[in-house]
Amino acid sequence: MSEADDNLVLMARIGAAHGIRGEVRVKAFGDDPLSFTDYGTLVTRKADKTFEIERARVQKTVVVTKFVGIDDRNAAEELNGLELFITRDQLPDLEDDEFYHEDLVGMTVTDMSGEPLGKIVTVQDFGAGDLLEVRPRRGATYYLPFTKAFVPEIDLEAGIVKADLPDDYLSESPSESDD
Structure with a gap:
């Protein structure tokens, strides 16, 4: 990824045409589905x-x-699949304990003692709150609830997320309480 790419923040992806008057379906990335409309001009990755x-x-x-x-x-059909971005300086400043998903991707996840657990590959929300998808060195990715209880510490400058996991959280065998 180039430095120019680091300055871009993905806001939305254009989907299929909608009707005959040039409208398109857009998948917005943000808490508010209309938030991508608040920033003025949007650009493609190559601008x-x-x-x-x-x-x-x-x-x-x-x-x-x-x-x-x-x-x-x-004209609308030709836009299908385009990703729309804004520059990072267009984003509002965040409060404490707020993060842009883009900033979390690539961070190292450790347990509370500092042992590496993997890297964040994406932040997902399937309807019950944000989940950090973590890729360990070996094996399949897994999800961590992005809550203060599971993720009590985030150091953006160091690129480290500390996770406080229950003892059997990453175990592949069922716990005794699952019987």
Whole structure:
């Protein structure tokens, strides 16, 4: 990843065309599905295309969006799969104990004594709260609830996330209480 890529933050991905008037379905990445509309001009990764939002509305799990200059279905279909970014300096400052998911990806996860458990590959939310997907040195990835109880310490500068796991959390055999 280049330094220019480090300055970009993924806000949304354009999906299929919606109707015949140039609207598209957009998958937004953020707590508020309409948050990507708050930053003005959005750019592609190579910054070779820019997009201004004319209007947007939430419809089920996507945001139906009309971009300025995209006026028919054919033009909308050509946008399918494009990722839209803003620059990091457009983001608001965070409060203590708030993090951008992008900043957590790649951080090392250790137990409370400092033993490495793996690296964060993504942050997921399947509806019950954020989960850190961790890839250990060997084996399949696993999820940690992104809560203060499971993740009591985060050091962004050092790139370390400390996890406080129950003794059998990473065990592959069922515990006695599962009987």
